[in-house]
Amino acid sequence: MATHEPVAAHHAANAEGISQRTRLYDGRKATHRLHVLIVGCGMGGLAAAHCLGQAGHKVTLFESAAAIGEVGAGIQVTPNVSRLLRRWGVGDNLEAVAVRPEAIVLRRYETGERVAYTRWSDMEDQYGSPYYHIHRADLHKLLFDLAAPFMTLRLKSTVVSVDPEAPSVTLASGEVVHGDLIVGADGVKSMIQRVVLGHTNPAEPTGDAVYRAIIPTEYLLNDPELKPAAYHGL
Numbered sequence: 001m002a003t004h005e006p007v008a009a010h011h012a013a014n015a016e017g018i019s020q021r022t023r024l025y026d027g028r029k030a031t032h033r034l035h036v037l038i039v040g041c042g043m044g045g046l047a048a049a050h051c052l053g054q055a056g057h058k059v060t061l062f063e064s065a066a067a068i069g070e071v072g073a074g075i076q077v078t079p080n081v082s083r084l085l086r087r088w089g090v091g092d093n094l095e096a097v098a099v100r101p102e103a104i105v106l107r108r109y110e111t112g113e114r115v116a117y118t119r120w121s122d123m124e125d126q127y128g129s130p131y132y133h134i135h136r137a138d139l140h141k142l143l144f145d146l147a148a149p150f151m152t153l154r155l156k157s158t159v160v161s162v163d164p165e166a167p168s169v170t171l172a173s174g175e176v177v178h179g180d181l182i183v184g185a186d187g188v189k190s191m192i193q194r195v196v197l198g199h200t201n202p203a204e205p206t207g208d209a210v211y212r213a214i215i216p217t218e219y220l221l222n223d224p225e226l227k228p229a230a231y232h233g234l
């Protein structure tokens with residue numbers, strides 16, 4: 001794949017026909033077709049690309065990384081998100097790669113004492129859509145497959161500045177790309193947020209750290225100490 005040349009993203013995706021099944025807004029298209037420049041191929045950028053593309057807009061998405069994907073472990077897909085994914089036609093795909101957790105158990109770090117237990121299996125009854133746990137890479141792929149037919153993806157394309165008036169984005173290569181609208185989906189250290197706010201807005205360190213890991217159930221079942229966790233949660 002050429003590095004900073006545009007690629008038709010649907011050639012890169014194994015789209016499995018997902019977006020062909022999906023039709024948003026009762027098939028209505030925007031009366032004015034805009035060229036939307038999206039910065040960032042994370043979940044936010046992909047969701048925006050899908051919805052804007054479904055509305056008939058032309059989407060170009062810029063991503064710093066040389067390859068698409070998502071790192072990390074699991075992510076919680078709450079009912080507000082699963083409701084959207086169902087509406088977007090990927091409810092079955094989601095169900096196939098995600099799990100519906102039964103409950104959450106909270107324990108005191110020092111002693112292991114159980115301090116809270118919340119049943120989660122009734123989420124669908126309460127909120128109208130299920131609650132899932134999923135691997136980040138699987139969720140990213142679902143969103144990528146949804147967005148792929150609607151966008152031109154430019155990998156290795158770091159946006160170094162934006163001109164909201166033009167509007168345009170400037171890439172690290174020096175190339176300036178003009179559009180009608182710029183969407184900043186460039187993550188927690190967003191450069192575009194800086195342009196919008198006029199100042200940096202760094203996250204405040206809390207001193208806390210979070211570790212997240214996924215352990216295959218068969219490992220739990222083969223370990224006498226962890227075996228109960230496979231059935232009742234840690």
Ligand SMILES: Cc1cc2nc3c(=O)[nH]c(=O)nc-3n(C[C@H](O)[C@H](O)[C@H](O)COP(=O)(O)OP(=O)(O)OC[C@H]3O[C@@H](n4cnc5c(N)ncnc54)[C@H](O)[C@@H]3O)c2cc1C
Pocket residue numbers: 039040041042043044045062063064065074075076077078157158159160185186187188191210212
């Ligand atoms: C430990 C942890 C656990 C979490 N758990 C959950 C959870 O269970 N459920 C949940 O809903 N959320 C969870 N979140 C939050 C969730 O992960 C984020 O809200 C989400 O990933 C943000 O997606 P995004 O697309 O906005 O940004 P990102 O995923 O950060 O994507 C930004 C993309 O922009 C690209 N980029 C950045 N700058 C530029 C640039 N200048 N030019 C071009 N490309 C650029 C980056 O390479 C990246 O691909 C968790 C977060 C953390 C840290």
